[in-house]
Each structure stands twice: as structure tokens, then as C-alpha cells.
Amino acid sequence: MSTRSLKDLMVPTLLITTVALSGCGTTTGTRTASGALMGAATGAAIGSLTAEAGAGALIGVGVGALGGYLYDQHLKGNLD
Numbered sequence: 001m002s003t004r005s006l007k008d009l010m011v012p013t014l015l016i017t018t019v020a021l022s023g024c025g026t027t028t029g030t031r032t033a034s035g036a037l038m039g040a041a042t043g044a045a046i047g048s049l050t051a052e053a054g055a056g057a058l059i060g061v062g063v064g065a066l067g068g069y070l071y072d073q074h075l076k077g078n079l080d
Helices: 006-021 028-048 053-075
Strands: none
Touching: 028 053
């Protein structure tokens, strides 16, 4: 019987949570901010596996903010 470490379970759990919560908010600002926060958390978690949590968090902020903004624009019908 193999045992899984906490790190092995943390990344998939954070990714699923991020996808599930990616549309939080009702305005462009709140969706962008929630995307940035979730991106930072996910990036830091993934980066911590390679001892680069800070870099992962910075990359995650940018990707999350962009994702939240694009999701908002899609819901508003500005993007197909």
C-alpha cells in the first residue's frame, strides 16, 4: 500500500478549487481580484514544490488576474 504525501494531494486540490471559484464576483474588479488571489495561492503552492514559492505566486497573480478579467468579459458578451 502506497501512501501519498500532503504535497501530492495539495496541487490537485488547489487546482480544482481554483477552477471552481474562478468566477467569484459580479463586477470586473471583483472577478479580476478573485482570480489574482486564487492564482497567487495556486502559484505559490506549485512553486513551493520546486522551492520557488515567490516566483510561483507572482506568475500566478498575473495569470489569475488575466483569467478573471477574461472570464468577466466573456460573461458580458464582449468575447466569444
